[in-house]
Amino acid sequence: MRKKFMGGNWKMNGNKQVLVKLVEKMCELGIDQYKEMDIVVFPSFVYLDEIKKSLKDSVIKLGAQNQADQLQGAFTGEVSPNMLSDVGCEYVLLGHSERRHIYGETNEMIARKFKLANEQNLLPVLCVGETESERLQGQTEQVIAKQLESVIAYTGIESFSKAVIAYEPVWAIGTGRVAVPQDVQMVHQFIRAVIAKKDESIAQKIRIIYGGSLKPDNAAEIVSQADVDGGLIGGASLKAQDFVMLCQLSC
Numbered sequence: 001m002r003k004k005f006m007g008g009n010w011k012m013n014g015n016k017q018v019l020v021k022l023v024e025k026m027c028e029l030g031i032d033q034y035k036e037m038d039i040v041v042f043p044s045f046v047y048l049d050e051i052k053k054s055l056k057d058s059v060i061k062l063g064a065q066n067q068a069d070q071l072q073g074a075f076t077g078e079v080s081p082n083m084l085s086d087v088g089c090e091y092v093l094l095g096h097s098e099r100r101h102i103y104g105e106t107n108e109m110i111a112r113k114f115k116l117a118n119e120q121n122l123l124p125v126l127c128v129g130e131t132e133s134e135r136l137q138g139q140t141e142q143v144i145a146k147q148l149e150s151v152i153a154y155t156g157i158e159s160f161s162k163a164v165i166a167y168e169p170v171w172a173i174g175t176g177r178v179a180v181p182q183d184v185q186m187v188h189q190f191i192r193a194v195i196a197k198k199d200e201s202i203a204q205k206i207r208i209i210y211g212g213s214l215k216p217d218n219a220a221e222i223v224s225q226a227d228v229d230g231g232l233i234g235g236a237s238l239k240a241q242d243f244v245m246l247c248q249l250s251c
């Protein structure tokens with residue numbers, strides 16, 4: 001049995017007061033009863049330290065939304081994996097579609113980030129997914145295979161024993177259009193098969209989570225698919241009640 005994973009990607013939202021309150025509310029609503037799963041929140045860099053303090057002894061863990069592809073030095077505006085560990089992060093999102101499509105991150109760049117995160121003991125949550133036009137052209141598997149294989153070729157398959165994969169169809173992120181559960185299952189199965197071609201045991205163990213407009217009222221069928229091991233939640237993770245409900249549905 002794979003341990004379930006629920007991530008809250010807060011993106012560039014909130015402020016110190018609002019986000020600390022959000023954590024407090026999640027705790028009040030009983031999020032700590034879901035000890036059997038990994039629950040991780042991903043605030044903006046500038047609030048990591050504050051949120052870490054507000055988590056106290058909650059089960060909620062801390063992650064960052066991005067990371068540099070270098071360890072240290074003259075890289076103005078970047079944040080290195082060891083800085084993230086230093087403020088208490090255990091996880092880092094890499095290759096989120098907003099990084100790929102708005103900020104032009106390439107598969108090669110993401111592979112470098114992944115390798116560094118792994119070496120610095122941060123657990124990467126590698127996001128993959130097709131755009132709407134790629135899906136319509138029947139290229140979903142091809143796109144995802146390339147996104148995965150470019151990282152595998154650079155880091156080696158062993159590094160996936162310490163990683164999570166998030167399947168996030170770009171057309172479903174923040175749009176309210178959630179993917180059909182059977183389609184999600186097929187893509188997750190495909191992702192597991194890509195990993196299995198290199199290492200069967202890693203493929204069986206790796207968590208593959210779904211993200212894209214998941215809400216309490218549409219998540220039940222998706223998170224109960226055989227190859228879905230949890231979710232990456234954007235909008236609904238900014239509402240304590242919705243996020244706690246999503247944890248309940250996934251546990």
Ligand code: PGA
Pocket residue numbers: 009168172173174175176211212213214232233234235236
């Ligand atoms: P959404 O975002 O839940 O708002 O669609 C998901 C994500 O971007 O990780």
